[in-house]
Amino acid sequence: MTERIVIVGAGHAGGVAAMTLREQGYGGAIVIVGEEGCAPYQRPPLSKNFLTGEMSAEQLLLKPEKFYAERAVEARFGVRVEAIERAAMRVRLHDGETLAYSKLLLATGSRPRRLSVPGADLAGVHYLRTLADATAIRADMARGRRAVVIGAGYIGLEAAAAAARAGMRVVVLEAAERILGRVSGRAVAEFFAATHRAQGVEVRCGVRIEALEGSARVAAVVGNEGPVEADLVIVGIGIEPNVELAADAGLVCDNGIVVDEFTRTGDPNIHAAGDCSNHPNALLGARLRLESVQNAIDQARVAASNLAGNARAYAELPWFWSNQYDLRLQIAGLSQGHDETLLRGNPAAAPFSIMYLRAGRVIAVDTVNAPRDHLAFRKLLAAGAPIDARRLVDPAVAVA
Numbered sequence: 001m002t003e004r005i006v007i008v009g010a011g012h013a014g015g016v017a018a019m020t021l022r023e024q025g026y027g028g029a030i031v032i033v034g035e036e037g038c039a040p041y042q043r044p045p046l047s048k049n050f051l052t053g054e055m056s057a058e059q060l061l062l063k064p065e066k067f068y069a070e071r072a073v074e075a076r077f078g079v080r081v082e083a084i085e086r087a088a089m090r091v092r093l094h095d096g097e098t099l100a101y102s103k104l105l106l107a108t109g110s111r112p113r114r115l116s117v118p119g120a121d122l123a124g125v126h127y128l129r130t131l132a133d134a135t136a137i138r139a140d141m142a143r144g145r146r147a148v149v150i151g152a153g154y155i156g157l158e159a160a161a162a163a164a165r166a167g168m169r170v171v172v173l174e175a176a177e178r179i180l181g182r183v184s185g186r187a188v189a190e191f192f193a194a195t196h197r198a199q200g201v202e203v204r205c206g207v208r209i210e211a212l213e214g215s216a217r218v219a220a221v222v223g224n225e226g227p228v229e230a231d232l233v234i235v236g237i238g239i240e241p242n243v244e245l246a247a248d249a250g251l252v253c254d255n256g257i258v259v260d261e262f263t264r265t266g267d268p269n270i271h272a273a274g275d276c277s278n279h280p281n282a283l284l285g286a287r288l289r290l291e292s293v294q295n296a297i298d299q300a301r302v303a304a305s306n307l308a309g310n311a312r313a314y315a316e317l318p319w320f321w322s323n324q325y326d327l328r329l330q331i332a333g334l335s336q337g338h339d340e341t342l343l344r345g346n347p348a349a350a351p352f353s354i355m356y357l358r359a360g361r362v363i364a365v366d367t368v369n370a371p372r373d374h375l376a377f378r379k380l381l382a383a384g385a386p387i388d389a390r391r392l393v394d395p396a397v398a399v400a
Contacts, residue, residue: 004028004100004102005029005103005105007030007031008081008091008104008107008245009276010107011109012297013109013296014107015040015041015063016062017105018030018073020301020304021307024305024310025308026307030072032068032073032076033081033091033093034079037077041057041062041131044321046128046133047134047162052165079094085098089101103269105307106257106270106273107276109242110239112129113238123218125218126140128155128236129239137234141162146168146169146230147170147233149172150236151236152176156172156236171230172196172203173209177206178193179203187341191368192327204225207224218230241275241289249267254278256276257276259278261314261315273302273303274295275295281316282315288334294318299314316382317378328371330371331365331366332364332365333363333365334363335364335366338357339357339359340360342354342389342392342393345395350369351373351395352368353366355387362377362381362387362389365381372399373399376399
């Protein structure tokens with residue numbers, strides 16, 4: 001069989017992997033297959049600049065569609081892979097066609113977790129994951145006045161900010177006791193909650209969603225505190241990794257497709273990268289499944305190197321960001337399990353930073369409108385360098 005790498009998934013990870021293979025001089029055939037009918041594009045702006053109308057769909061593309069043909073990458077967009085036939089080393093498409101592979105990369109990404117309450121299927125109820133999702137939300141924002149956002153993580157709060165900027169009355173409903181519960185500390189959460197309220201957004205925590213009401217289109221969200229009127233609803237309650245193809249093929253899945261440090265699954269001819277993969281991180285000494293563009297890009301590059309025969313282990317420091325109004329939250333490391341926090345600057349106003357410590361060692365840092373500090377902390381954390389946190393409480397002391 002002619003050497004051929006098949007990439008299943010045309011999101012950020014799949015697109016970057018295809019580009020990297022050619023950049024590294026891989027000369028075999030490459031096929032990238034994706035369910036969406038367009039070339040790989042950036043997802044972060046969907047809840048930010050695209051939703052506010054400041055970016056076009058064309059500006060979202062990682063590369064123009066002609067890029068793939070120019071580099072002899074066969075693009076199959078708008079095509080669904082139904083199964084992996086490992087014994088025959090091929091994938092079966094939705095129309096019955098098969099594609100043989102010598103190596104296979106699963107970059108199947110993730111999907112939004114769905115609401116399971118009465119009325120969840122009403123018109124005007126949206127999830128935000130794809131370009132089509134964001135386009136539909138933008139259209140409803142243009143004709144609606146009242147938006148309810150369910151879930152106060154990154155996606156929910158970014159969507160709330162966009163809706164507020166569009167002049168809508170916005171209510172955010174969060175089940176947990178505070179916003180940003182999975183990703184940031186309490187001080188950062190309180191700062192962003194106050195920011196949203198100052199912009200006219202109503203933020204309610206501890207709300208359990210019981211139903212969505214309306215005849216054909218959503219008109220209200222009903223929670224344990226009563227109904228909230230809505231012309232549109234945006235749901236952001238987390239995502240689930242797309243592991244079904246891998247699991248059906250007999251690959252080990254446990255909160256993602258299980259891979260080793262070289263992005264390989266239990267089948268040496270099949271690799272996985274991005275939101276769908278569960279990988280060991282030598283820097284943090286733990287297995288992780290990360291939902292971030294940084295991970296999708298960096299792991300896809302490593303996967304491409306390994307697929308091309310250039311062995312390379314993946315061990316990167318996780319980092320994340322969120323833009324809301326004129327604020328930029330940047331996170332380096334993972335703060336789960338911290339036993340102490342130290343403040344650098346004043347949380348009453350940006351810029352400021354929160355350092356998270358465990359047993360006296362800095363394990364993560366949140367920064368707000370402090371990009372230089374973020375980059376400096378990120379480099380130190382990635383290098384495993386000691387950080388004198390108590391000295392750096394003084395914002396006049398440079399992070400080095």
